[in-house]
Amino acid sequence: MEYSANKMKKNLDDNNFNFKKKYGQNFIVDKNVIHSIIKKSDIDKETLVIEIGPGAGSLTSELGKIAKNVIAYEIDETLKPILKQNITPNTQVIYGDFLKQDVLKDIKNYNYQKLYVVANLPYYITTPIIIKLIEDEIPVDKIVVMVQKEVGDRFKATPGSKSYNSLSIFLNYYFEVKKLIDVSRNVFIPKPNVDSIVVSFTKRDKKIPLKNKEIFFKLVKDSFKQKRKTLKNNLKEYDLSKIEKVLEKHNLNLTVRAENLSIEIFAEIANEL
Numbered sequence: 353m354e355y356s357a358n359k360m361k362k363n364l365d366d367n368n369f370n371f372k373k374k375y376g377q378n379f380i381v382d383k384n385v386i387h388s389i390i391k392k393s394d395i396d397k398e399t400l401v402i403e404i405g406p407g408a409g410s411l412t413s414e415l416g417k418i419a420k421n422v423i424a425y426e427i428d429e430t431l432k433p434i435l436k437q438n439i440t441p442n443t444q445v446i447y448g449d450f451l452k453q454d455v456l457k458d459i460k461n462y463n464y465q466k467l468y469v470v471a472n473l474p475y476y477i478t479t480p481i482i483i484k485l486i487e488d489e490i491p492v493d494k495i496v497v498m499v500q501k502e503v504g505d506r507f508k509a510t511p512g513s514k515s516y517n518s519l520s521i522f523l524n525y526y527f528e529v530k531k532l533i534d535v536s537r538n539v540f541i542p543k544p545n546v547d548s549i550v551v552s553f554t555k556r557d558k559k560i561p562l563k564n565k566e567i568f569f570k571l572v573k574d575s576f577k578q579k580r581k582t583l584k585n586n587l588k589e590y591d592l593s594k595i596e597k598v599l600e601k602h603n604l605n606l607t608v609r610a611e612n613l614s615i616e617i618f619a620e621i622a623n624e625l
């Protein structure tokens with residue numbers, strides 16, 4: 353299929369397809385954008401790609417041409433006849449909610465050097481998906497997601513910025529987060545109200561050394577419990593003297609707020625607890 357808006361529309365019309373808002377359906381119709389996403393993702397013939405939400409398959413068909421295999425999870429079964437026309441033979445489509453899938457089982461029979469996840473998704477599902485990939489221990493090397501611009505900014509957030517929160521730390525512990533490209537709202541049908549960006553999460557080979565991951569993540573979560581409060585107030589049940597000692601090394605004290613602490617300082621504190 354060629355990626356003109358008209359052809360895509362015709363294909364969808366011929367199949368009586370109705371866009372469903374609840375599934376965040378905005379399909380890309382610009383081949384250049386598709387190619388630059390793929391190029392920046394450095395997918396090759398050794399890569400197994402998991403695509404979440406293939407839609408009409410515009411990205412899926414191009415992924416199929418350059419990856420070893422593609423497994424695409426699509427929640428909307430009415431896309432079946434359309435997707436069938438657009439995918440390459442090395443692509444398997446699994447219909448259902450990605451969040452409920454046993455992905456480890458689905459990838460078991462594939463051989464690959466690298467495992468990538470690629471998705472253009474509604475913002476409300478992006479975070480649960482990344483958390484699922486981490487919690488289910490899916491051995492992903494890279495996640496490439498297209499999200500609304502503000503959501504992407506949150507993933508990239510650094511200490512002191514407004515959207516820095518415990519999720520930013522959680523994600524940055526596992527992945528190096530990088531913005532790949534800006535995508536105009538004009539390349540989608542229907543046209544969304546906002547522009548998007550494509551962000552990549554590359555698995556860190558060298559993670560920050562932690563004595564105990566659970567303690568670290570609990571500390572981070574508790575520290576952000578009430579964002580406007582100081583560490584002293586959010587961490588009342590902790591041994592504050594130990595925390596103070598670490599903070600002093602960085603010329604800080606217990607009146608600091610979590611939003612001003614780097615992931616490294618959190619790690620240092622957690623390792624003392």
Ligand code: SAH
Pocket residue numbers: 375376377378379380381404405406407408409410411425426427428448449450451471472473474477
């Ligand atoms: N990737 C396509 C479509 C993007 S629209 C493109 O870029 O053109 C988002 C797609 O995600 C839709 O097809 C929608 O049906 C699907 N989707 C939404 N929630 C999903 C979920 N929980 N699991 C799997 N697919 C989902």
